[in-house]
Amino acid sequence: MARGMVQTSGVSPMTRQPRQRHARWLDGTVRAVVGLCVAAVVGVFCWIVGDLLLVGVPELSWGFLVEAPIDSGRSGGIAPILVSTLAILAVCLGVSLPLGTSAALLLSELAATDVRLVRVVRRSLDVLAGVPSIVFGLFGNAFFCVALGLGFSILSGGLTLACMVLPILIRATEEGLRSVPSDYRHAAAALGITRTRTIWKVLLPAALPGLVVGLVLGIGRAVAETAALIFTSGYVARIPTSLLDSGRSLSLHIYDLSMNVAGGEPKAYASALVLLMLLLGLISMALSISDRWLSRRMVHT
Amino acid sequence: MFQWSKDHLLLLWLRLAASVCAAILLLVAGFVLLEAFEALRDIGPVRFAADASWHPASEADQGLYNLVPMLSATLFATLGAVLLAGPLGIASALFCQFYAPAWVAQLQRRIIGLLSGIPSVVYGFWGLVVLVPLIRLQAPPGPSLLAGILILAIMIVPTVALIAESSLAAVPEAYLLGANALGISRVGIIFRVAIPxxxxxxxxxxxxxxxxxxxxxxxxxxxxxxxxxxxxxxFAPVRTLTANIALEMAYAMGDHRSALFVTGVVLLVMVVGLVAVTASFATETTHAESTHG
Amino acid sequence: MTAPSKLAPSVREERTGRAPLLDAPAAIRVESLNVRYGQKAALRDVSLTLREGAITAMVGPSGCGKSSFLATLNRLSDLIPGCRVDGSIRFRDRDVRARETDVLDLRRRVGMIFQKPNPFPMSVRQNIALALSERRRLSRSEIDEIVEHVLQRVGLWDELRGRLDASALALSGGQQQRLCIARALALEPEVLLMDEPCSALDPLASATVEDLILELSEACTVVVVTHNLAQARRISDDLAFFWVRDDAGVLIESGSTRALFRAPRHELTRDYLSGIRG
Known part of the structure; x- marks a missing residue:
């Protein structure tokens, strides 16, 4: 049963007064409105996924995944685009994962001693999480491409995305670390174990589900991103040969096919379906990990 | 303080990493401002509101730099989206908390979670191939403020629903049980107890x-x-601040490029302002908690 | 801290046939200790000497600062935000509170057992090896030897010998607590602080741990916080009685357990030990 509610409808032994009848009518109306809203949201979700499946699936084939695009992507596949996407993702995670995990460790383990730094870091991450991705794109272009001279490249794109996913990564990791019982920390301290060792051997393993959730959400955000990549990683749809090559991400490919290539729609459907499946898979994974983890924690306490 | 000599290296690294993370915000704001500075100096802030229209050029004198149309498009689109998504998201949260049996609520949360995972380019693509043709049937040309409002509304429903539900879930069970014990109806509990x-x-x-x-x-x-x-x-087609950057950044030079960074500054200021507003709520509630409890 | 010799032997003496020397040197000497959490005082002006080789029981009502006292002895109080400690604590010849004290080394010499068993979420073997292998590189066989030795000392070896690689979280509460004791013993501590080690256990497991405490006192000085007066009487040589006065914990009196039970100097002690108060 929904929370905090004692089921009383239909069995009220009281005589029905007009006031009560009014309340019942109101209850029914509100219930109907809430139901309609939920149905609308669910309906739109099914519409989007259904439409992409219906039109996209016939376009999908093994060849689509392993061939290079031909004629601006009107035919052929998306192989180089997948490679670029993975390369951008690798750069992004390679930088953001160590940085984010460390920052999360500071936020959760040293909150008592480094009060001021923790407050500054937390505030700025909150703001950073709200910065629009197009502004990250502007920043990435000005800083990585121009100021650092990396040009339109996978490196520029990946680094820009790293800045963007840090808040997500740090929040999930910190939550994971905070859910580790403080018993473990006290036990380790009482045994005279250094913090370094406590973190490596006890806290990080115990917080692993949180780390994985953060990682998966971060991957999701990075793979979904388009606006921050337009002027950082560029448009080139060839297989990149180095990190300084420009590379087109899958999301950018969808944008390009649907807006700039007349007749690109069928392949855009197929690409969108690939991206959607990838992301829904990732999100489902993150949700089920955190669900199972939550229920396990409840059993324990 | 931290006296364990063996952990000094770790401590140093953690502080360094966290400082780098905090510095990214400064770096982002700093670089965007720096790039915008040229245009603010050459063109001046007034012309961004007073020029006849937006016809940027690489030099300040030849171009026109009125951002008001874009700003108004952004505001209208946001307002419309919030008016739609606010009730939808809160209704979804109420549904999960007060109406649905546990497994249905769980399913609904899943759908909301998946909805939040759909990338914006896929929403855009769906809007382009499904929504825009539908609107064209009613009122050509199709691409319009309305299409933008609808797409944005769908996109922000998950954000609203997730946060709304966690705040409803944080309402102490005792309030709800107390209201139930007084024989208040479900609607009464929702509107008089839970929502306040x-x-x-x-x-x-x-x-x-x-x-x-x-x-x-x-x-x-x-x-x-x-x-x-x-x-x-x-039904009129519009261009928002964000779209303006995305469209013109590829070929913008000189003052035009700098003017696009000014657009970025405007966006940054709006978003940071909103975050600051929510942060002030957060401190308010913690104060309330600490004085009551 | 002198007990009249005409008294009958304590329960502990009867059970073990041993008692610490009356003039045993101090293992830990605490003088004018004050502990505050933020603005709130937790302990006020506590002075107490813990005799080498003795089992000292600390009793008193909840919230009288017994656990806070314990946490200052191995500087675990450092981990508690807002906790401020004043006064002098000497462990043998070292100043516990001094800045240059090697806290990690101190904590290896002054072990601690918590109220709730807190094994790490890893195997039985890893639980014991984690702290051991930090200081010096030990071979697998050396570790196994220590693991067997300490598990035997806590009476877990026969129960667990085939399950050393099973998760410690799968053990029963009593087994977990004994594993925590074994884990501390592996470091060969000189003092063992126990914060209500039996209160989260069922009576049978509690009795096992109690016997274990008596055996441990052969090798190290033991301080045990307990709510169970009968237990304090059964196992301790010395007793320290805490009380809450003006919202802060104070030490009312301390001395040999026999003497305190037989002839308490303070009225509060008499009432508490006879069950009238507390």
């Missing part, structure tokens, strides 16, 4: 949704038509 108690959380949900709508780029770029004009009706 979760008020600041619900407001935060809507505001963060608005922040997301302001910053959204790809979807809006794909369905709004991108005509620079203050919209006269919801």
């Amino acid at each position: 108690a979760a008020r600041s959380g619900l407001l935060t949900a809507v505001i963060l949704g608005a922040g997301r709508a302001i910053g959204e780029t790809m979807a809006i770029l794909m369905v709004c038509g991108n005509v620079v004009a203050v919209p006269e009706s919801v």
